[in-house]
Amino acid sequence: MTDASDQWKQWHERRTETVPAPCGPLALTGTHWLADYPDGRIPDIPGSWAADGGAVVLTAAATDGPTVDGRPVAGRVRLEPDTGPVASPRVALGERRLVVLVREGAWGVRDYDPGAPARRTFRGVAATAYDPDRAVPGRFAPYRESRTVRVPNAAGRGRGPALDGEPACELGGERRTLREARRPDGSLWAVSADATSEDGGFRFRFRYAGAPDVEGLTAVDLNRAQLPPCAFAGHFARPFPPPGNTLGLAIPAGERTLL
Incomplete structure (x- = not known):
């Protein structure tokens, strides 16, 4: 437990450092949809921005x-989506x-x-202190095909994230599942909520998990929610949890609110 607790503290310290970084989430001052x-x-x-097929001009x-790319724009330049670190996009x-x-x-x-x-x-x-009971093994059951579920966000725009499967684990003495998406590197991502959201916590949280092994086994560590x-x-979209990802029990683990 000591090793796991220490690793969680290091994780929390890194989060505290990256959130206020020069290009961290606190630095976002606007998301402008070209439509x-x-x-x-x-x-x-400055400049004129227009969507053009699979890019922005x-x-x-x-x-x-x-x-x-470090050079002044003089004319037209075609820009594909930035997929690298936020701190180093093509445009400055x-x-x-x-x-x-x-x-x-x-x-x-x-x-x-x-x-x-x-x-x-x-x-x-x-954030709630590390609790070993909130880190449990799970088994990921992939869907045969990704399922798109339209979920409204706070801006009233419907979003349809692709959900790829469900890891099952035991929490609060019961078998629980969450609908999750598989990221490009094979790891898992979920938007979920629980009863602590009604007790001063944020309305929902993100949970990430490592890629399942060949037998579908993965770790479900709610301490890192x-x-x-x-x-x-x-200025970030606020995607609400998809159906089935709002748990009826309280899970006092992970990040709770801003101080």
Whole structure:
């Protein structure tokens, strides 16, 4: 238990360091969906931005300010979605980082500003101390095909994340399952909620797990349930848990709220 507890403390310390990083979630000052700007002009971001098939076309003059790959934009440049670290997208505007993204066919630009006030006022993340009873083995049962479930978010936009299977484990003396998505590296991701959300906790949290082994075995460690990005900045989408991922029991584990 000592090793597991120490590893959890290190995990929590890393989270506390990365959240207020210059391009961490607290630095996000805007998510601009291009469909909302048919003239291509995003407020406070120079140039003209337009979706064009499988990319975004940025048109700007060298004096406008945006750079791509470290060079001023002078004309048109075609930008595919940024898939690398947020701190190093192709487009910059001074110290700001402009991340091109696409979600279910909708193109957008996220604006990360190291000078965001939220970074200066951050005091930490409240988290429940490590509890070995909240780390249990599970067995992942994949679906034959991914299942898309339309889930509304706080902005009223429906999202249809692809769910790939369900890990089963024992919690509170009962068998529980969560509907999860498989990430590109094979690891698992779920949006879930429990009864502690009604007692001062955030409405839902994210849970990540390592890739299942050949027998489907994986670890279900609720101690590492973490606040979603939207808990730190309202410019992130707030995806609610899909049906079946709201547990009726209280699970006092993992990150709870901002301090």
